[in-house]
Amino acid sequence: MTTESPRILLADDEETFRKATATLLEQEGYRCDSVQNSEHASRLLMSEHDVLISDIRMPGNMQFEFLRDVRTRFPLLPIVLVTGYPSVQTAVESLRLGFTDYLLKPVDWPDLRRAVADAVKKxxxxxxxxxxxxxxxxxxxxxxxxxxxxxxxxxxxxxxxxxxxxxxxxxxxxxxxxxxxxxxxxxxxxxxxxxxxxxxxxxxxxxxxxxxxxxxxxxxxxxxxxxxxxxxxxxxxxxxxxxxxxxxxxxx
Missing domain, CATH: 1.20.58 (Methane Monooxygenase Hydroxylase; Chain G, domain 1)
Structure with missing residues (x-):
């Protein structure tokens, strides 16, 4: 029986980062769905996804509303956050909601690859x-x-x-x-x-x-x-x- 590759949802409104990251993930053997805002991500996200990679500051998530909703719907889903605007508030909220990783842009690919691999194992x-x-x-x-x-x-x-x-x-x-x-x-x-x-x-x-x-x-x-x-x-x-x-x- 053939086992399907892990499936990742990537949500980020920065087109260059989104496309480049999706390409790298696919080269690693993952299936990657990429969207540019939280509204599309919320509709697309399903239990078949192994990991969510999400920007913090993007339409529909300026106050963590999208990510709080995801944590409610999928309490065990690993979530890797990426942001170009780090703050104590977002770091504390990330810890409170139990997110898997918190990475700063520009994201080093080895760090993201490690975070995704760990999340898939989880x-x-x-x-x-x-x-x-x-x-x-x-x-x-x-x-x-x-x-x-x-x-x-x-x-x-x-x-x-x-x-x-x-x-x-x-x-x-x-x-x-x-x-x-x-x-x-x-x-x-x-x-x-x-x-x-x-x-x-x-x-x-x-x-x-x-x-x-x-x-x-x-x-x-x-x-x-x-x-x-x-x-x-x-x-x-x-x-x-x-x-x-x-x-x-x-x-x-």
């Missing part, structure tokens, strides 16, 4: 983290359903088929989580070069609010398997229970 990490959260929620829901279903199974159920279904379900679920964890770790590793090794425990790294529910569902599954071990005298089910208990001991 967006990638945010999207992957969101994906992991969604996957974790789906997994918890599946485990809760499994916990509710097991007690309803009668003693006439096919033990091997049941064990295979449970084992396959868990293998697929944890495999999916492992892939997502690996992707996030790769982003963190590249973003934190020269720092301590990135954490590998994705759920703890995100302070996942459903970690307790996740563990409870697994513990409930083990408990049900323990209670039904007499009705289901199966080596496969015993191995399945041991596998889940091992996961719990590893403090997933």
């Amino acid at each position: 967006t990638s990490l945010v999207r992957m983290t969101t994906s992991v959260r969604e996957e974790a929620s789906r997994l918890v829901a599946s485990l809760e359903h499994l916990q509710d279903t097991l007690p309803q199974l009668g003693s006439g159920a096919n033990e091997r088929e049941l064990a295979w279904s449970l084992d396959t379900f868990l293998a697929q679920s944890f495999s999916s989580m492992a892939v997502l964890s690996s992707r996030i770790r790769s982003v963190l590793t590249s973003q934190m070069q020269g720092h301590a090794e990135a954490p590998t425990d994705v759920c703890r790294m995100m302070e996942c609010p459903r970690l307790a529910v996740y563990r409870e569902a697994l513990e409930g599954t083990v408990e049900v398997l323990e209670k039904t071990k007499i009705a289901f005298r199966s080596k496969d089910l015993g191995l399945l229970r041991a596998k889940i208990e091992q996961l719990l001991r590893e403090d997933i």
Whole structure:
């Protein structure tokens, strides 16, 4: 599957800077949408954009109104500010609104290139983290359903088929989580070069609010398997229970 290049929105009323910067960004492999005022930028900006590069003093943003609106609509979008009129007021407002970078014109291209690259990594990490959260929620829901279903199974159920279904379900679920964890770790590793090794425990790294529910569902599954071990005298089910208990001991 082909991955699309990061998409940048560049908003600046200075034509020479806007065109030159857009060309340089495209040469770096980015997709770049460029507009000359905040009104056009506001209409064009969407969740698919990875970064916003914006001038401060341009029509529609003389009092930061455009940028405040963007921060409200897209609270996690990295915003790189460029300005030829620096002031304490704009610097303080930039910090308050949590903008990614504040660069002075004439902007040195290496500085802007670095700022954009860092911002793209941040967006990638945010999207992957969101994906992991969604996957974790789906997994918890599946485990809760499994916990509710097991007690309803009668003693006439096919033990091997049941064990295979449970084992396959868990293998697929944890495999999916492992892939997502690996992707996030790769982003963190590249973003934190020269720092301590990135954490590998994705759920703890995100302070996942459903970690307790996740563990409870697994513990409930083990408990049900323990209670039904007499009705289901199966080596496969015993191995399945041991596998889940091992996961719990590893403090997933």
